[in-house]
Amino acid sequence: MTKTADAVVIGGGIVGCATAYNLAKLGCKKVVLVEEKYLTSGATGRCGAGVRMQWGTEPNCILARDSIKMLENLEEELEYPGSIEFKQSGYLLLAYTEKMVEQFHMNIGLQHRLGIPSCWVTPEEVKEIVPHLNTQGLHGATYCPKDGHCNPFKTTDAYAQAAKRLGVEILTYTKVTDLPRNSDKIKGIETTAGIIETPLVIACAGAYTRQLARLVGVDLPIYPERHQILVTEPVEPLLGPMVMSFYHGTYCQQVPHGGFLMGLGDPHEVKDFNEDSTWQFLHETAAKITFMLPVLKEVRVVRQWSGLYDLTPDKTQILGAIPEVPGFFVAAGFSGHGFMMAPVVGKLMAEVMLGLEPQYPIEMYGVKRFAEGSLYVEPSVV
Amino acid sequence: MAGKEYAKEEEFTIICRCEDVILEEIHSFISRGITDMEQLKRLLRVGMGPCQGRTCSALLAGEIARTTGKYVGDIKFTTFRPLAAPIKLGILARGESHD
Ligand SMILES: Cc1cc2nc3c(=O)[nH]c(=O)nc-3n(C[C@H](O)[C@H](O)[C@H](O)COP(=O)(O)OP(=O)(O)OC[C@H]3O[C@@H](n4cnc5c(N)ncnc54)[C@H](O)[C@@H]3O)c2cc1C
Numbered sequence: 001m002t003k004t005a006d007a008v009v010i011g012g013g014i015v016g017c018a019t020a021y022n023l024a025k026l027g028c029k030k031v032v033l034v035e036e037k038y039l040t041s042g043a044t045g046r047c048g049a050g051v052r053m054q055w056g057t058e059p060n061c062i063l064a065r066d067s068i069k070m071l072e073n074l075e076e077e078l079e080y081p082g083s084i085e086f087k088q089s090g091y092l093l094l095a096y097t098e099k100m101v102e103q104f105h106m107n108i109g110l111q112h113r114l115g116i117p118s119c120w121v122t123p124e125e126v127k128e129i130v131p132h133l134n135t136q137g138l139h140g141a142t143y144c145p146k147d148g149h150c151n152p153f154k155t156t157d158a159y160a161q162a163a164k165r166l167g168v169e170i171l172t173y174t175k176v177t178d179l180p181r182n183s184d185k186i187k188g189i190e191t192t193a194g195i196i197e198t199p200l201v202i203a204c205a206g207a208y209t210r211q212l213a214r215l216v217g218v219d220l221p222i223y224p225e226r227h228q229i230l231v232t233e234p235v236e237p238l239l240g241p242m243v244m245s246f247y248h249g250t251y252c253q254q255v256p257h258g259g260f261l262m263g264l265g266d267p268h269e270v271k272d273f274n275e276d277s278t279w280q281f282l283h284e285t286a287a288k289i290t291f292m293l294p295v296l297k298e299v300r301v302v303r304q305w306s307g308l309y310d311l312t313p314d315k316t317q318i319l320g321a322i323p324e325v326p327g328f329f330v331a332a333g334f335s336g337h338g339f340m341m342a343p344v345v346g347k348l349m350a351e352v353m354l355g356l357e358p359q360y361p362i363e364m365y366g367v368k369r370f371a372e373g374s375l376y377v378e379p380s381v382v
Numbered sequence: 383m384a385g386k387e388y389a390k391e392e393e394f395t396i397i398c399r400c401e402d403v404i405l406e407e408i409h410s411f412i413s414r415g416i417t418d419m420e421q422l423k424r425l426l427r428v429g430m431g432p433c434q435g436r437t438c439s440a441l442l443a444g445e446i447a448r449t450t451g452k453y454v455g456d457i458k459f460t461t462f463r464p465l466a467a468p469i470k471l472g473i474l475a476r477g478e479s480h481d
Binding site: 037038039040041045153154157172232233257277282283285286287289290291296297298299300301302303304305 | 430432474
């Protein structure tokens with residue numbers, strides 16, 4: 001079976017669904033999205049789904065700031081009958097060393113220049129924001145009340161439903177197996193359900209994007225890395241903002257449903273596709289989080305799972321055209337913060353693919369920065 | 383079963399006790415074409431509560447089979463994830479050494 005399309009999106013996570021919606025909205029007639037399993041089966045359905053503007057590099061601050069602005073009106077824009085459960089109750093980033101205090105003040109300077117309403121808070125002020133927090137050893141924190149959390153399943157569903165209404169065809173349980181070319185130019189995709197001829201292909205395949213790019217002879221520096229996460233039973237509201245400590249490598253947030261989501265960045269994690277869950281993770285996370293929030297000792301864990309980060313050497317995403325292969329585009333390498341950037345990324349990618357002037361220049365996110373050595377090393381990552 | 387009676391029964395039939403999901407909601411999602419247990423779990427929270435689907439998974443699979451005409455044995459269950467039973471964070475924090 002051979003079909004034709006004006007554009008094909010590979011990957012049914014938040015980035016793929018947002019890109020497909022924006023392509024159709026900008027007038028691209030026949031858009032097909034291809035997903036190997038079901039929508040949100042990748043990192044999107046496994047993530048913490050926190051959204052924050054408090055980053056340490058300009059590229060990340062801009063994408064997060066503008067995405068959060070879009071999330072505020074996303075239900076209306078997408079005419080979603082449900083709720084994406086967007087809650088803006090802030091992010092508190094804890095500083096435990098002098099070096100962190102210094103870095104955070106530098107970050108605040110940058111954030112203020114970009115109009116991000118973050119501020120420095122003393123341990124006493126931290127206690128007012130999160131009365132349950134143990135402030136032992138704490139130097140202070142930065143706080144941004146506009147940061148928050150969304151439901152990743154609903155947000156993706158909102159994009160997918162809106163895309164379908166605009167005529168996008170979504171093929172689930174369909175895997176892309178090859179990317180045929182005509183000399184260098186993209187000619188289409190080969191899938192487990194047949195061939196689709198198209199001049200425009202975008203890979204939004206998370207940690208698997210490197211494999212897809214290899215099919216057209218391009219090597220992207222994107223590495224898979226397991227990140228584990230757990231959720232507790234729902235309890236009464238105890239914690240407003242997301243609490244994040246780069247010192248402990250942890251984050252913890254109570255979602256509107258009442259459960260606490262928490263995770264740990266393990267510096268010893270091997271860069272591969274392993275997605276197993278471990279006892280060690282449960283123990284270490286529980287120890288660190290109950291130190292910070294002793295009130296959680298009595299709360300029960302109901303489930304743990306893991307997902308893959310798609311890491312790049314500077315922990316900044318790769319967005320844009322791949323110059324060697326006309327018609328081939330990439331949006332991946334989100335390094336653990338792609339959910340919160342997807343609203344703007346989906347729009348930018350659709351604009352670039354259709355040859356329109358993007359909202360802002362996206363050259364800085366291009367893959368050639370690695371060859372040129374002009375990296376944006378993000379310091380604020382768990 | 384007569385349509386009306388059925389609707390009434392739907393309203394009061396709880397499929398997932400932990401997350402309070404009723405049969406009517408399941409039917410509305412199935413009628414939108416969402417017949418995958420993994421998708422229903424993520425969109426409705428069915429099976430995400432403290433019992434982790436031990437009560438509702440079989441009911442849900444039966445309902446999907448009934449409405450789609452598939453054989454119930456062909457309905458794929460969601461991945462079962464640890465822990466086997468809920469455990470307090472305070473106990474997990476103590477780890478192996480104290481037990
Ligand atoms: C534990 C954890 C916590 C996180 N917390 C946060 C957070 O708090 N905030 C935040 O913003 N981000 C967070 N992230 C990162 C976030 O999940 C990702 O950056 C984001 O979801 C990326 O979305 P995506 O659409 O690019 O990729 P994915 O959701 O991974 O989607 C890629 C899709 O492509 C499909 N695919 C792959 N290969 C093929 C193929 N050959 N053919 C067809 N389909 C294919 C996959 O099945 C998958 O569904 C977290 C990630 C993890 C793992």
